[in-house]
Amino acid sequence: MDRMLNFRLNFPPSPSLSRSRSSDRLAVVMVRPTSAGSCKQTVRALYGETIEVPCNDGNNKPEGLIFTKWKYIKDDGSIGELLVKHLQKDEATVSATDGYKNRVSIAENSSLLIARGSLADQRVFTCMVVSLSNLEEYSVEVKVNKIPSAPVIKNKAKELENGKLTTLGECVAESGNPAAILIWMKNNQPLVDDAKTIIIKSTVTKDPATNLSSTSSRLQYTASKEDMASQFTCMAKHVLGPDQVSSAEILPIHYPTEKVNLQVLSPSPIREGDNITLKCQADGNPPPTSFNFNIKGQRVPVTNKDIYTITGVTRADSGMYKCSLLNKDEMESTLFVTVSFLDASLSPKGNVVKKVGESLVVSLEKNSSAEAKVKWTKDKDTLDKLPSFSNLTYSDAGLYECDVSIEGIRRTFFFELTVEGTPKIRSLTKHRSTDGKHKVLICEAQGSPLPDVVWSVNGTNDDVAYVKGKATYKLTVVPSKNLTVTCEVINKLGSDKKEINVFSLFEEEKLSQDKSEGGAAQAKVIVGVVVGLFIAAALVGLIYWIYIKKSRQGSWKTGEKEAGTSEESKKLEENNHKV
Incomplete structure (x- = not known):
């Protein structure tokens, strides 16, 4: 329903306006508000900040603009005036006499500015735009929001008892608008009120001075032993966001000893x-x-x-x-x-000296808390088992170690076996050196301790090789004549010697030449014998042919009977074959 507005305007004369009296500067204008006056816009503002209330979103300067006026609806429903801004004036005229007197102003775009916004500013403000041809009103509802303080868990329990419903604490988020929504969480998972083991009760209170809301939530919780490391937090949700979470609380869980x-x-x-x-x-x-x-x-x-x-x-x-x-x-x-524990002993131990062919008894005694492991080595080489020493040889000599162990305990024993024997020469050989200018004599002997060697001739002694009771001696000589050389080996247990004939290098070369010449003569004789045999065979064949020919001619001359001639021929042939 349209309503007629009567108001007085104080402005210079204009030809577009009718006058009742030429000297009168007042006029009554009858205008109808546009449809925009019935629309209402909502603006959200922050508590404590300057609130900006727009006038038709800034589109508020029509042609013939006279002034802009801001007013508001009071708590009792009446209209309160705030300020007026005339086009011809730089400053607005504040008409408010209440709490808005020192807090309101107008922006360049005609927006209403309210300093230090509070919840008392949550109301409807109206912007009235008056021009020469029209009057427009734009209503804006202001909502003032405030993010509450971060949630805090207060009145915490000192401990929780296993299986008993106990008040864990109270979560509080203060001074917000609208009030925050509180959610209890355990290990980042929300807790749900089941009215038995989990009971959550929330309340909202308002500060009478500021009208800000505080939310509190009390949690009653039935703990178990599995909650010993559980983290309890409280999260506050608000329209302005983001979500805020309290510090985590870990509470001890009391329960009796079961194990x-x-x-x-x-x-x-x-x-x-x-x-x-x-x-x-x-x-x-x-x-x-x-x-x-x-x-x-x-x-x-x-x-x-x-x-x-x-x-x-x-x-x-x-x-x-x-x-x-x-x-x-x-x-x-x-x-x-x-x-x-591990007790062990080895017999024998230390240095052990035996003769070749003798026997040696080795015994290991052990007593331990667990099955002991035994490891034998000879000269650091692992043995599968300890060898039999019933008939000792030179190769049995060496350092024997026995390692006996259980977990955490180890015992090591050793004995060094020396096998002694009278020296015995196994071989005495000779050969010419690689350059052909020397003779090398090699005398191999067995014995322990290492035998000393004595040669019957002078020469150059090479290094002696001695391994497992076997000694190898080398002597390099240049014999100028035929010699009989003796190798004698001696140790503390006895001695042995052996002889070998050694030709001078000159005699050896002569013998080699004689052997070569004798071989050539033998070859000639063999060739002669073979040739003689061929000649003899040829002569025998020739004589036989002549003989057969003469025999046949004689029978034809005498005229002998064929039968007799045949018998004689057969006999003659048999005799010839025998020959």
């Missing part, structure tokens, strides 16, 4: 002479501080600590150990403790 556990803190294995430290643990919270230790049948109570130490243990200390609560013996834990 006792006995441990050995000393490193394994425990050997004779070590200390054994026992620790008795209980799963209750708060944990018990006093216990009974049962040391192989002897009860030892300890107070205000959970460990007990046995010093300088022996193998006799191996056995069953127990611990229990000081006032509840039936709640106990048992543990078998083993003290490791």
Whole structure:
């Protein structure tokens, strides 16, 4: 329904306006508000900041603009005036007489500016634009928001009891508008009120001076042992965001002891002479501080600590150990403790000297808390097993080591076996050197200790090689005549010698030449014999042919009978074959 507005304007004369009296500067203008006056815009502002209320979004300077006026609806529904801005004046005229008197101003774009915004500014403000031809009103509803303070958990419980519904704490987010929504969380997961194990009650209160809202939420929670490390937080959600989360709270969970556990803190294995430290643990919270230790049948109570130490243990200390609560013996834990030990001895040991062919008995005795491992080596080389020494040879000599061990304990023994024997020459050989200018004699002998060698001639002795009782001696000579050379080997147990004939280099070359010439003569003789045999065979064939020819001519001359001639021919042929 349109309504007629009567108001007085104070402006210079204009030809577009009718006058009732020429000398009168006042006029009554009848205007109808446009449809824009019925629209209402909403603006959100921040508490404590300057509130800017737009006038038709800045589109508020029509042709013939006379003035702009701002007014508001009071709490009782009446209209209150704020200010007027005339086009001809630089400054606006503030008409407010209440709390807005020193807080309102107008911007260049005709927006209303309200300093130090508060919740009392949540109301409808109207911008009235008056021109020569029209009057327009634009209503704006102002909403003032404030982010509440970060949530804080207050009145926290000192501890929670297992299986018992307990007030964990109260979460508070203060001075917000609108009021914050509080959500309890455990390990970043929201808790849901089930009216049994989890009960959450939230309340909102307003400050009468500021009208700001504070939200509080109380959490009652039924804890379990699994909540020992649980983190409880409170999150505040608000329209202005972002979400705010309180500091995490970890509360101790009280529950009675259900299990006792006995441990050995000393490193394994425990050997004779070590200390054994026992620790008795209980799963209750708060944990018990006093216990009974049962040391192989002897009860030892300890107070205000959970460990007990046995010093300088022996193998006799191996056995069953127990611990229990000081006032509840039936709640106990048992543990078998083993003290490791290793006794071992080897016979023989040190330096052992034996003769070739003799026997040697080796014995190893051991006693240990666990099966011992035995490892044999000879001259640092691993043996599968200790060899038999029933008939000693030079190769049996060497350094034997025996390593006996169990976990954490090791014993090492050794003996060095020397096998002695009278020297014995195995071979005495000779050969010419590579350059052909020397003779090299090699004498190989067995014996221990290392035999000394004595040659019957002078020469150059090479290094002696001695391995496992076998010695090799070399002598380089330049014989000028034929010699008989003797190699003699000697040690403390005896000696042995052997001879070898050595030709001079000149005689050896002559013999070699004679052998070559004799071989040529032999070849000639063989060739002659072969040729003679061929000639003899040819002569025999020729004689036989002549003989057969003459025999046949004679029968034709005498005219003998064919039969007789045939018999004689056969006999003659048989005789010739025999020949």
